[in-house]
Amino acid sequence: MSKASEILRIAAKGDGITADGRHVAGAVPGDIMQDDGTLQRGPRYVEAPCRHFGKCGGCQLQNADEQSLADFVTSRVANAAEGQGIAVGELLPTHLSPPRSRRRATLHAISSGGKPLIGFREGGSHKVVGLTECHILAPELFDTITALRQLLARRRGKYAVDIELTLVDQGVDCSLKNLPIEGLEQTEGILDFARELGLARLTLDQGYGPETLWEPEPATITLSGTPVSFPSGAFLQATSDGEEILVNDARAWLAEAATVADLFSGLGTFAFALAGKTKVLAAEAARDAHFACKSAAGIFRKPVHSIHRDLFRNPLQLDELNRFSAVLLDPPRAGARDQVDLLAQSTVERVVYVSCNPSSWARDAKKLVDGGYRLEKLRAVGQFRWSTHVELTSLFVRNVAE
Ligand SMILES: C[S@@+](CC[C@H](N)C(=O)[O-])C[C@H]1O[C@@H](n2cnc3c(N)ncnc32)[C@H](O)[C@@H]1O
Numbered sequence: 292m293s294k295a296s297e298i299l300r301i302a303a304k305g306d307g308i309t310a311d312g313r314h315v316a317g318a319v320p321g322d323i324m325q326d327d328g329t330l331q332r333g334p335r336y337v338e339a340p341c342r343h344f345g346k347c348g349g350c351q352l353q354n355a356d357e358q359s360l361a362d363f364v365t366s367r368v369a370n371a372a373e374g375q376g377i378a379v380g381e382l383l384p385t386h387l388s389p390p391r392s393r394r395r396a397t398l399h400a401i402s403s404g405g406k407p408l409i410g411f412r413e414g415g416s417h418k419v420v421g422l423t424e425c426h427i428l429a430p431e432l433f434d435t436i437t438a439l440r441q442l443l444a445r446r447r448g449k450y451a452v453d454i455e456l457t458l459v460d461q462g463v464d465c466s467l468k469n470l471p472i473e474g475l476e477q478t479e480g481i482l483d484f485a486r487e488l489g490l491a492r493l494t495l496d497q498g499y500g501p502e503t504l505w506e507p508e509p510a511t512i513t514l515s516g517t518p519v520s521f522p523s524g525a526f527l528q529a530t531s532d533g534e535e536i537l538v539n540d541a542r543a544w545l546a547e548a549a550t551v552a553d554l555f556s557g558l559g560t561f562a563f564a565l566a567g568k569t570k571v572l573a574a575e576a577a578r579d580a581h582f583a584c585k586s587a588a589g590i591f592r593k594p595v596h597s598i599h600r601d602l603f604r605n606p607l608q609l610d611e612l613n614r615f616s617a618v619l620l621d622p623p624r625a626g627a628r629d630q631v632d633l634l635a636q637s638t639v640e641r642v643v644y645v646s647c648n649p650s651s652w653a654r655d656a657k658k659l660v661d662g663g664y665r666l667e668k669l670r671a672v673g674q675f676r677w678s679t680h681v682e683l684t685s686l687f688v689r690n691v692a693e
Pocket residue numbers: 526527528555556557558559560561574575576577580600601602603604621622623647
């Protein structure tokens with residue numbers, strides 16, 4: 292029979308782990324797993340603030356206190372480095388985004404017994420949890436859900452709508468996929484909804500591609516003081532405080548760089564932060580994001596040269612990389628295996644690697660270290676509060692030959 296055992300830490304998927312290696316769902320550090328299989332709560336357990344916690348797939352860790360959350364985010368990143376045998380120069384304080392700060396979210400709406408349910412999916416299921424409160428979304432996004440519920444309540448018949456909400460400079464950018472709009476009444480109804488709510492933009496996709504129905508002025512997102520036009524569905528860092536931390540690290544670490552290649556640059560979150568004395572090449576595969584970055588650089592005369600390039604198929608080659616004193620990369624979850632192979636052989640002095648996946652980052656980081664870089668700085672960032680999704684910034688500096 293197993294013995295009483297304290298929960299020591301939270302594992303990558305959110306379970307508590309006891310000293311003897313047992314995984315306990317919903318447990319937090321300091322809880323005691325007792326002989327009879329019941330869980331005695333400890334000093335670091337807190338009541339979940341949200342009534343949907345446990346069902347809604349949006350959050351996994353609302354029972355952990357602030358310190359346990361920060362420890363979890365830190366250890367995910369530190370353990371990833373350690374797992375590859377990478378020495379960390381300085382582990383910087385972890386950043387956690389506060390409640391109600393998420394500025395983009397993908398949600399779902401379905402009809403259930405004639406009434407609309409709008410929310411995230413249940414963990415590990417396709418069922419939708421009808422949110423009556425949410426502690427992660429920015430209030431503007433939550434208000435949009437409330438208004439959408441009222442709009443959908445007037446509908447009969449079944450629907451299953453995908454909803455994408457992003458807070459841009461002008462307000463909420465709302466994109467609805469698979470919501471049939473038929474006839475004058477429904478068309479007027481949806482336009483009234485956009486107008487009354489003061490949406491920045493409303494985009495509908497009824498199976499024939501996205502169509503903008505409402506956009507009183509062009510939607511933009513201001514990146515380090517530069518307004519960049521915001522294509523519907525474009526990538527944006529999940530919280531503005533998270534973006535600030537990532538950008539500040541990049542600025543501090545690359546302040547002396549004359550030329551930087553910003554790879555997987557999106558709309559230019561880092562390119563516009565770094566451009567000034569520094570000249571930046573911004574490389575991105577999404578055509579609309581590339582054009583938005585290029586056109587903002589032109590209008591506001593920023594030293595950002597934006598190129599449209601698929602860096603998986605066609606990574607920057609050695610002769611291209613070696614023209615830069617620094618490279619910043621912020622790839623998707625898969626990491627940047629081929630690009631990093633080349634980077635590891637380059638003469639680039641500094642590499643800032645921003646990542647949304649500690650595992651692929653650690654695999655790539657090992658290659659950089661084997662190629663003669665050392666990991667000088669590392670910071671864990673928890674933009675997705677109460678979830679198991681962890682991000683990081685890191686600085687690699689090329690060792691000088693003796
Ligand atoms: C994590 S996002 C970062 C974007 C940007 N750095 C930012 O902070 O806003 C990753 C970016 O990589 C782009 N991307 C995905 N696959 C790519 C590829 N094969 N080549 C170039 N860019 C790619 C995506 O379109 C997205 O803009």
